[in-house]
Amino acid sequence: MNWAIHWAHQNNMSEVGDKMELVFLGTGSGVPSKERNVSAIALKLLQEQNSIWLFDCGEATQHQILRTNIKPRKIKKIFITHLHGDHIFGLPGLLSSRSFQGGDERLTVYGPKGIRSYIETSLTVSGTTLTYPLSIVEFTEGQLLEDEQFTVTCKQLDHGIPSFGFRIIEKNRPGRLLVDRLKDDGVEPGPIYQQIKENEAVRLSDGRIIHRRQYIGPDKKGRVLAILGDTRGTEAAKSLAENADLLVHEATFGKDRAALAADYFHSTTQQAATLARDSNAKKLVLTHISSRYQDGDDAQLVNEAREIFPRTELAYDFYQTMIDSN
Numbered sequence: 001m002n003w004a005i006h007w008a009h010q011n012n013m014s015e016v017g018d019k020m021e022l023v024f025l026g027t028g029s030g031v032p033s034k035e036r037n038v039s040a041i042a043l044k045l046l047q048e049q050n051s052i053w054l055f056d057c058g059e060a061t062q063h064q065i066l067r068t069n070i071k072p073r074k075i076k077k078i079f080i081t082h083l084h085g086d087h088i089f090g091l092p093g094l095l096s097s098r099s100f101q102g103g104d105e106r107l108t109v110y111g112p113k114g115i116r117s118y119i120e121t122s123l124t125v126s127g128t129t130l131t132y133p134l135s136i137v138e139f140t141e142g143q144l145l146e147d148e149q150f151t152v153t154c155k156q157l158d159h160g161i162p163s164f165g166f167r168i169i170e171k172n173r174p175g176r177l178l179v180d181r182l183k184d185d186g187v188e189p190g191p192i193y194q195q196i197k198e199n200e201a202v203r204l205s206d207g208r209i210i211h212r213r214q215y216i217g218p219d220k221k222g223r224v225l226a227i228l229g230d231t232r233g234t235e236a237a238k239s240l241a242e243n244a245d246l247l248v249h250e251a252t253f254g255k256d257r258a259a260l261a262a263d264y265f266h267s268t269t270q271q272a273a274t275l276a277r278d279s280n281a282k283k284l285v286l287t288h289i290s291s292r293y294q295d296g297d298d299a300q301l302v303n304e305a306r307e308i309f310p311r312t313e314l315a316y317d318f319y320q321t322m323i324d325s326n
Helices: 003-016 061-065 091-098 115-125 179-184 191-198 235-241 255-263 269-278 295-306
Strands: 021-026 040-045 051-055 075-079 107-112 134-139 142-146 150-156 164-170 201-203 209-211 224-228 246-250 284-287 312-314 320-322
Touching (some): 021 061, 107 115, 164 235, 179 191, 235 246, 246 269, 255 269
Parallel strands (some): 107 134, 224 246, 246 284, 284 312
Antiparallel strands (some): 040 051, 142 150, 150 164, 201 209
């Protein structure tokens, strides 16, 4: 093997291979329509954790998954923003089907108080037995989890029932290996490069001790993702969205229906854009669009938001976007 070529490829892939990708499986609100299914978003962390995290699971989410390359057995965590039906009615079916699709690893569902009763009752009444371990975590506010790569926190928003937003923080990642510096110091490409990147100190065959800190570039800043459930404007939302690389926010109504949005505890396109601007987010994606709006209204809705926050996109079913810290 030509180790110089191999390592150059691997080192380059480490720069671009850490993909955090969102796939919007459902982008409508309330009821499904011909254009939009109800809420579900998949966060693909295949390079980072060989897993997928799901945010909400509206009716027919598993049908939507069939139209993607997502494997249900890869779904290891499900986060539920709130217990309205358009965010949870697909959950029992997905949990059941995962048993028949090679899923044998633990799956953890995080949700507000009541999610345990909903899941356990659905599975018990339907006589469903899962072939994998299932954990259910009911939360209020605060930190939900922390592992070697991510921290997830949540805060309550302003909706008709308890509804939450999530802030997913990726920890800083090690910088790239300084290959040219290693070559200059007489360390030729080979398996030793991987050992140097993975260990604080490595002894070479000639007896020299190589310290990793001397041959690794600056840490790569971790990315921040904010996914908000249904809400009116609230200060809690700003703290979740602050400096986010990507903010996902509901925009149930256009700017001309601000009074209706307030009555139903929802947000407009321009309210979401104002939050993105004021919280210094880098990119905004609008979702949870009312069935009052059809495909022909998409340009109007996104342009309303762009008047305030130009870096706005309007999600549609199967829309995909990367979370980029650059």
